[in-house]
Structures are given as structure tokens and as C-alpha cells.
Amino acid sequence: MHQRTETLTVETRGAGLYEITDQVAGWLRQVGITTGILTVFVQHTSASLLCQENADPEVQRDLERFFRRLVPDGDPLFRHVAEGPDDMPAHVKAALTAASLTLPIHAGRLALGTWQGLFLYEHRRHPHQRRVLLHAIGDATSGTPGGSLPSPPLA
């Protein structure tokens, strides 16, 4: 049984979904865990994680439209306002989505469905650097990881 860890840094430019599937999948090909589980964890409370459709970008914008209407900036309900009108709504949106995701690894790849992608979901308006931790545990091969996969792009 082997373990591998990595920290991704995601540069955000305002609220919305930022796809990280390629970075995660590229790292996974490199580390050579063939069967196991991947834990993805965001080290922030005003950004979160989503596993969502990555085919039509309008889906990602509609998700953002919905959450912005459900948890509007500047809502007078909130008292924690010192960090701006988008701060407390950001915490709420993070609570409504995910801080951690765990995904099976099969044949050296993330076992995502056809239309699934991994996203960092930024809830603040201003640019941020977000840290996403990756942890893989499972069986590793000694040779080329991932069977018939092409060479790892991050190697």
C-alpha cells in the first residue's frame, strides 16, 4: 500500500468554478497509484469543491447564478460583515457544497463519469490563491503507471 500527496495552487479571478480535472489527473498519472482512493481537500472556508458537468460551460455559470440568488451578497441577515458583503455569503456557499471529495482510482485513472469534472468553486469576488490538497492511497506499480496511458504531462 502506498501514499502520495500534493498541493495544488489555484489562482482565481472572481467568483465561479475553476476546473482542476486535468491537473489532478496529470498528477495521478505521475504518481503511479493504480487502484485506490483520491482525497481532494480545500484549505479554505470561502471556497469549496464540486464534482460537476464539464461539457457545457453554461452549466457552471447557471450553478453560479443559482448560488448567487440563493445567498445574495450584502444580505442584511448577516452580522459578520467586516470582510465585505461577499464574505459571509462565501462561507454559506462553502457550507452548502463540499470541503472534501473522495474518488475511486481505477486502472491508474480517476474513476470519473463521462461528463464529470472536478472544480474549485471560488465564492469571493476578488482574486485569491487557493490551496487544494491531494492525497492518494492504494496499490502502486513499479513500472509505467496507469497501464496504456500516455506519458505523464507533468513529469
Added chain:
Amino acid sequence: MHQRTETLTVETRGAGLYEITDQVAGWLRQVGITTGILTVFVQHTSASLLCQENADPEVQRDLERFFRRLVPDGDPLFRHVAEGPDDMPAHVKAALTAASLTLPIHAGRLALGTWQGLFLYEHRRHPHQRRVLLHAIGDATSGTPGGSLPSPPLA
């Protein structure tokens, strides 16, 4: 340390919760992991997972009533409408619930609370075949798994 994996197929007949506790528990008895963790992952973005009360079926219907009111079909907010009025609401409901769950395995059984069950939550109106991946990692016995448990029903 051992790993076991399985794919469940859940046939849905419209929006609502479909309990999968028995299939998951039955598979777990078969594979003989006594202490460890189970990861459940849904390979779709218009269906999701819930760990919820399985005693009174009215709870499941009330959950569905709430989510249908919170994210109504045909909401003019949404622009991703090509796949029908229930498609984008399905993605939103999936974002509000869970794509993955991780549960401890204790004495060869899922460590669920007394009233807890595992559910696939279908968000589309029409029937679908949904794939749910199971991954167990932990210590395995060589003899009968799960101590005093009866024979596995799926064996």
C-alpha cells in the same frame, strides 16, 4: 491492507431517493473487509448521494418536496435548458448534496447509525441507469468475514 471495488447499477423511475443500503451492506459482507473505510461515489452530475433516515418513507418524500421547491424545474434563471426543464435543477440539487460519501467499516459492517440509510438521489424525471462505485480499503480476515454475521446474501 486490502482493497475491494464494485459497481452498483441503480435503475431509477423518476426523481426521488432510492435506498441502496442493503446492496452495499451485502457486498461488504461478501468481500470480508473487517476494519476500514468505504467510499461511495456516483458517476453522474444529475444524481447524487445522501445518508438519511430510512425509517419513515415520508422523510424521503419531504426531502424531495423541499428540494423541488428550492430548485424548481423550468426556473427562468437557467440558460442551460437544451436537455429539458429538469436538467439544470438536477445539477444544482447534485451540487447541494453529495457526490461522494466515506463511511467507517467496523466489525465487517458499515458503521451506520440506527436510523441511517444510504440513498441514491435521482434528480431527473425520466428513468435512468445510475452507476455507483464502491471502494473498500482496510484489514481483511481469511475466514468468515464480519464475525457473527449470517452468510452473505449475494455470495
Added chain:
Amino acid sequence: MHQRTETLTVETRGAGLYEITDQVAGWLRQVGITTGILTVFVQHTSASLLCQENADPEVQRDLERFFRRLVPDGDPLFRHVAEGPDDMPAHVKAALTAASLTLPIHAGRLALGTWQGLFLYEHRRHPHQRRVLLHAIGDATSGTPGGSLPSPPLA
């Protein structure tokens, strides 16, 4: 590869967030898993888990204000009312947040961000005893766990 498990009991005194970071971190220092993952699982369907800001307590109260407005007690939508006006809203709030969280363990510590804490989120008005299961899997040291950490307070 090693595994450790524990059950925390959290005594709640009404709806709101109860921080469990110190209990979880203290237990983790004791068990000596240096690199791995921690699974936190709540064995109830009317309480849940959150990974949220633990600096300003007003954030926790604002979260509770938001969820109470979003899912009001006594909502006539609900038919499962035998256990009181706060029961079905509790199930909904649990569905909207998390039943399980998985966090990386790094250098013998939980890899939480600077402002992150772990919370049990109680959704019922009356006091309850809530069970939270902890499961750690990973590499363990034979000597002092956690490297340069001080002696475990729970030892």
C-alpha cells in the same frame, strides 16, 4: 499501513455549531498516524458536519441564521411532523451539509487551513448526545508521533 478508530460523543444544547477540532486533533496526536487520511462520520440524520471558519464566532451564528431562514421550523410543506416542527427541517439541513468529511493527515497533524475548524452541526432544538466516528489510516511511527509536536494532551 495502520488504522485507528475512535468514537467522540458530543453533548449538544440546542441548534448550532459545536467545534470538535481540539478533540479530533488531540486524538490524532495520540494515535501516531503521521501521513494518511482521517474520515469523520456522524451517525445521525438530524445533525451533520461542517469544516468552517473558527476565528469569529459570528460566522457560526450567521451560518445558523441562514439555515434557519432557508429551512424554517414548522414549514407546512412537510408531512413528517410527528417528532416536532424542527425534525424534518433538521433532516433537510443535514442533507444540505455533510454526513462525512475526509481530511489529509500531514506530519501527524490534520492538514487544516489557517482558519478552518471541524464542527458538529446540531439541527434539533433540544439537547442530544451525538456520536461522531473517527477513522485514521496511514503510516505510523514507532517513536513519538507527530515529529516536533508537544506531548499529546490526551495521553
